[in-house]
Amino acid sequence: MIKVRIPTPLRTLTKGQGEVEAQAGSVWEMIEALNHAHPGMKDRLCDETGELRRFVNIYINEEDIRFLKGKETSLKDGDEVSIVPAIAGG
């Protein structure tokens, strides 16, 4: 199982839960699994073409998946995933 931290704007889909579990071997599978358990999740994270939306950031054990293999990045038991919307800055 992997742990996924859910940001505030998505908690309406997880009944308010800030953290959920999922069974997945990759980021892509994780999105599908989240969508299965919490319908509507995929539409929020991905655009019409199925790509992650521009302002969605996903981190595995604190590392940005864009430094790994993006959606193809593999996941293993015990990994912790954070979904962070629209990173701010300055």
Add this chain to the structure above:
Amino acid sequence: MIKMKALVCRECGKEYPTKAIHVCEMCFGPLEVKYNYEEIKKSISRKKIADGPDSIWRYIDLLPVEGTNFVGPHAGFTPLVRAKNLGGYLGLEQLYIKNDTVNHPTLSFKDRVVAVALTRARELGFETVACASTGNLANSVSAHAASANLHCYVFIPNDLEAAKVLGNLIYKPHVVEVEGNYDDVNRLCSEIAGEHGWAFVNINIRPYYAEGSKTLAFETVEQLGWKTPDQVVIPMASGSLLTKIWKGLHEMKSLELIDSVRTKINGAQAEGCSPISTAFKAGRDFFKPVKPKTIAKSLAIGNPADGYYALKATAESAGAMDMVTDEEVVEGIKLLAQTEGIFSETAGGVTIGVLKKLVKQGVIKKNDVTVAYITGNGLKTQEAVIDSVGRPVRIQPSLVDFEKTFKMGKNGGGDT
């Protein structure tokens, strides 16, 4: 007059109330303030602005606050310096430095955005303010929170310059040094902001906070005699400042304070952290995050939130972007100090370095009215230049020793 109509998603246009939120629930796009420009247009004028206070608050009609109970009443309205010496050196007839090294109270442009953010945060009823920062923002939040009696947490990376760390501690906020770079700090703070009901100025208050940067555009235009410059050079970290200067110029035009915007927007980064400039030079409209490695720590954001919009603004204005090495950053700091008497932090070295490059490339031309934005003070980043400025000449407290050291004769003589 109700100035603010709503917050609106920059991506999908969905509207939200003007509360402490920054992300569209539907598409995760950033939220921005939607103003009632029809009403603003009826009351704003050059005269009204000119009669206002010598601070950012002279532009209150275009800032996202409801009242006049200001935190940071003295921020902004910094000098626009005609830089004849530096211009002469670079071959520019009309070069100006927008000198935010002397902003009040913490000597960087962040005093503008923080004044707006904390004024708004207080209006929204917050008692605790916080930020993720590369240094200047934390200094400004700490100082303003002290003066406004707000609880304060600032989160910084663990490798900041000593003066930027001290520049928080002196105001006694909770200073949290996070083991990691700014992007790590930022991600952590986004998660903390989701759990604690604080006003994170650059997270849930960001739609208001970022608007403060527009005042750099407003002031520039007013100080040039209500004219837009032909070229501006702006340092980029998250890309927000550049985006907001572009927006500010266009607001002035749409409110008929100026006739047209002919300004080319140029962005500057350090080579060790140049995701936006690299994308621009490659002709891409998206950037790839990087792991920062540069002495320009205030610009060391590897995952710039407004990178996409900065690329768009620069392209729309037919401007350019470039980057410079750390050596060029140091040279830039020294050049500005030694020609204009302005001691900038590393970000200013980046700006001057890129300005120099763009002039050399013929992008900025001799007669272009050019404004370089110098956004922070050199006393905060002494580490960057300490080994390249020499040492004082040491003498005994005697006239003889002095004259001997400087090889002077008795009556006047050499002037070394």
